[in-house]
Amino acid sequence: MADQAAATPLAFAGSRSGGSALARALATRGGRIGARSALVVLILLAWQFAPAGRATNFWLSSPSLIAGTLWQWILDGTLWVHLQATLAVMAEGYALGCAAGIGLGIALGLLPRLHRVLAPFLAGFYAMPKIALAPLFIILLGVGEASKIALVAITVFFLVLTNTIDGVRDVDRDLVRALTLMGATRLEIIRKVLVRAALPWIFTGMRIAVRYAFTNTLLAELIAANRGLGFLIEFNSGNFNITGAYAGIAVLVLCSVLLTELLSRLETRVSRWRN
Amino acid sequence: MDQMTLAPARGAERAVSEAKIRLHGAGKTFAVRGTEVEALTPVDLEIGREEFVALVGPSGCGKSTILNLVAGLLQPSAGSVLYDGAPVSGANRRVGYLTQKDTLLPWRSTADNIRIALELKCRATPRREAADRVAQMIELVGLKGFEHHFPAELSGGMRKRAALARTLIYEPETLLMDEPFGALDAQLKLLMLDQLQRLTQHRRMTVMFVTHDLGEAITLADRIVVVSARPGRVRAIHEVQLERPRDVFKIRFTEDFAQQHERLWDELKDDIIKGTEV
Numbered sequence: 077m078a079d080q081a082a083a084t085p086l087a088f089a090g091s092r093s094g095g096s097a098l099a100r101a102l103a104t105r106g107g108r109i110g111a112r113s114a115l116v117v118l119i120l121l122a123w124q125f126a127p128a129g130r131a132t133n134f135w136l137s138s139p140s141l142i143a144g145t146l147w148q149w150i151l152d153g154t155l156w157v158h159l160q161a162t163l164a165v166m167a168e169g170y171a172l173g174c175a176a177g178i179g180l181g182i183a184l185g186l187l188p189r190l191h192r193v194l195a196p197f198l199a200g201f202y203a204m205p206k207i208a209l210a211p212l213f214i215i216l217l218g219v220g221e222a223s224k225i226a227l228v229a230i231t232v233f234f235l236v237l238t239n240t241i242d243g244v245r246d247v248d249r250d251l252v253r254a255l256t257l258m259g260a261t262r263l264e265i266i267r268k269v270l271v272r273a274a275l276p277w278i279f280t281g282m283r284i285a286v287r288y289a290f291t292n293t294l295l296a297e298l299i300a301a302n303r304g305l306g307f308l309i310e311f312n313s314g315n316f317n318i319t320g321a322y323a324g325i326a327v328l329v330l331c332s333v334l335l336t337e338l339l340s341r342l343e344t345r346v347s348r349w350r351n
Numbered sequence: 352m353d354q355m356t357l358a359p360a361r362g363a364e365r366a367v368s369e370a371k372i373r374l375h376g377a378g379k380t381f382a383v384r385g386t387e388v389e390a391l392t393p394v395d396l397e398i399g400r401e402e403f404v405a406l407v408g409p410s411g412c413g414k415s416t417i418l419n420l421v422a423g424l425l426q427p428s429a430g431s432v433l434y435d436g437a438p439v440s441g442a443n444r445r446v447g448y449l450t451q452k453d454t455l456l457p458w459r460s461t462a463d464n465i466r467i468a469l470e471l472k473c474r475a476t477p478r479r480e481a482a483d484r485v486a487q488m489i490e491l492v493g494l495k496g497f498e499h500h501f502p503a504e505l506s507g508g509m510r511k512r513a514a515l516a517r518t519l520i521y522e523p524e525t526l527l528m529d530e531p532f533g534a535l536d537a538q539l540k541l542l543m544l545d546q547l548q549r550l551t552q553h554r555r556m557t558v559m560f561v562t563h564d565l566g567e568a569i570t571l572a573d574r575i576v577v578v579s580a581r582p583g584r585v586r587a588i589h590e591v592q593l594e595r596p597r598d599v600f601k602i603r604f605t606e607d608f609a610q611q612h613e614r615l616w617d618e619l620k621d622d623i624i625k626g627t628e629v
Contacts, residue, residue: 250450250454253442254448254454255471256442257422258444258468258471259468259471259473261472269456
């Protein structure tokens with residue numbers, strides 16, 4: 077690891093000016109994690125002890141106040157209620173959107189003529205920011221979970237659909253021919269070649285869709301809700317409880333980091349054969 | 352054509368009674384940017400049951416087109432292609448086709464690729480038996496130790512051998528091969544030729560084998576079809592008068608082999624020279 081880092085011009089310059097110990101430390105996993113932690117602690121300390129009057133204290137809050145609020149939420153269960161509400165909406169919408177997107181995507185990938193007829197409509201819906209549909213869904217399905225699930229599902233659906241269609245269409249026709257000559261049935265070709273070959277595309281669509289699902293769940297909750305992380309932030313801001321709003325955002329950041337980490341691990345597992 | 356009358360040909364009597372494959376004025380034209388391009392001028396060709404026929408000729412002469420017609424991946428624009436007396440319409444599932452480009456599934460390991468034909472409903476094989484046959488095939492093509500590698504982790508020659516194993520494992524009655532050993536080094540090629548001869552003789556397969564390598568053709572084939580440069584047409588058919596089983600490793604140094612080779616080269620050289628000018 078240290079050798080790799082030394083090969084970069086910057087690390088080289090560093091080592092010449094006598095900072096080689098630090099450069100080497102940063103090249104290790106432990107060193108990086110340590111540096112990141114130090115950065116976070118530094119920012120939190122600066123935030124905590126910044127000279128501030130009463131007014132700025134109101135706008136900026138402080139890490140200790142935020143931590144206190146978070147602790148309070150954990151103790152009285154507030155955090156779980158809202159976190160659970162958000163994750164449930166997101167998961168249900170995501171699952172629905174993925175299932176529909178993959179199913180229809182495979183079908184349209186196999187029916188190029190139908191796909192060509194529908195392509196402009198799909199492109200239009202794909203490009204449209206789905207959040208614009210939120211007010212409509214609220215009228216149609218109410219302010220409860222159903223309208224949010226619908227919004228998330230439709231967002232995810234178009235992302236996964238487009239990728240699945242592209243994936244199925246991109247399959248090497250020679251592979252299909254080879255299996256046909258071997259005597260494979262149509263269903264076997266779909267299962268063993270088309271779906272399998274489209275899988276990396278489908279996963280790409282699903283990975284991108286996670287972020288959109290998360291964002292749109294939050295946006296929907298900001299617009300109209302009575303629970304969820306979006307509601308929590310919106311409610312606290314509305315009551316000028318800045319500390320509460322920051323605490324909500326802190327939870328969001330943590331969720332995002334965990335999601336990203338989870339997805340990148342999954343991705344490396346399923347596409348081991350691509351190098 | 353004198354060589355055709357030399358000795359009573361092994362293939363001749365079979366070809367009369369039961370032709371496995373028959374091309375009857377079969378030709379193919381493609382439309383390329385609005386103009387018709389003739390890939391294969393109508394050819395007449397008969398392949399007997401259990402016959403081993405090599406197709407030789409310069410690049411782009413339509414040898415692959417002939418195989419594609421027999422496999423049913425292309426439909427003739429003229430004439431007809433008969434397999435067991437019936438016209439080939441759509442993919443011909445009775446043949447195993449080893450194309451020039453290997454069509455291994457990139458997400459499957461070597462062993463899983465070789466096994467795939469045995470997974471299909473039409474020849475569902477018990478797990479244990481399938482595993483045994485895969486192991487045998489891997490041994491046969493010399494890929495031991497690479498069972499769990501993905502195609503992207505194999506060399507070109509290894510991929511060819513994996514593709515060969517994948518085709519041989521289900522023992523199709525007819526084998527179509529398009530330059531299967533082009534990417535192999537000389538020693539390995541001889542080993543593979545030896546195995547191929549054993550297997551096709553033992554399983555009584557009918558084989559059509561496209562190659563650039565005259566030596567390869569003489570070593571393996573009962574008859575050699577010489578195809579001329581574009582547009583392709585059958586220029587001559589050679590009987591190979593060499594006893595079977597042939598010693599793949601030594602036959603190249605025999606007098607008979609040298610004569611066959613010389614005759615074949617005389618047939619081909621004009622076309623090859625013409626081919627390189629194009």
